[in-house]
Amino acid sequence: MASEAILCVDDEPIILMSLKRMLAAAFKGIYRIEIALCADEAFGLIEELRGEGISVRLVLSDWLMPGMKGDEFLTLLRERHPAIDSIMLTGQADEACLERARRDAALFACVRKPWRNAELLETIKACLEEPGADDAAGSRPGL
Numbered sequence: 001m002a003s004e005a006i007l008c009v010d011d012e013p014i015i016l017m018s019l020k021r022m023l024a025a026a027f028k029g030i031y032r033i034e035i036a037l038c039a040d041e042a043f044g045l046i047e048e049l050r051g052e053g054i055s056v057r058l059v060l061s062d063w064l065m066p067g068m069k070g071d072e073f074l075t076l077l078r079e080r081h082p083a084i085d086s087i088m089l090t091g092q093a094d095e096a097c098l099e100r101a102r103r104d105a106a107l108f109a110c111v112r113k114p115w116r117n118a119e120l121l122e123t124i125k126a127c128l129e130e131p132g133a134d135d136a137a138g139s140r141p142g143l
Helices: 013-026 039-051 070-080 095-105 117-129
Strands: 004-009 032-036 055-062 085-090 109-112
Touching (some): 004 013, 004 039, 013 032, 013 117, 039 070, 055 070, 055 117, 070 085, 085 095, 085 117
Parallel strands (some): 055 085, 085 109
16 A cells, blocks of 8 residues: 555546546556545645555645635645645636745646646656655755
8 A cells, every 4th residue: 555645636526536547547556646625625634644654745736726725725735744745737827826836835836727647747757756845955846
């Protein structure tokens, strides 16, 4: 069983199912793939997984979600769990939101919806190959 997870957060179940299917095929046995419909559910799931001895390595988050926008969520995620990397998926975020996420959430990348699977997987693999966020020698690539 995988000891690390990738968590996808989006308020559209069809998007989550698509991501889960794609990631499960690409990372079978390497990462556990989890989904959440909102930021609150994601934070609860992170704690639940931690209790099971599974650390979340990466969060893929939509930007436009009810309750809390993706940039706000990823900023809180960074404050609470600085070792978790993040990638934002969006079809609607403006440049100010992206800049805020880059600055405050140490966003690894932003991938525009609709994404191409090959492009998204390449971005995810690049993120997972980077030194961890808590690694002082590590540096974040440009977006």
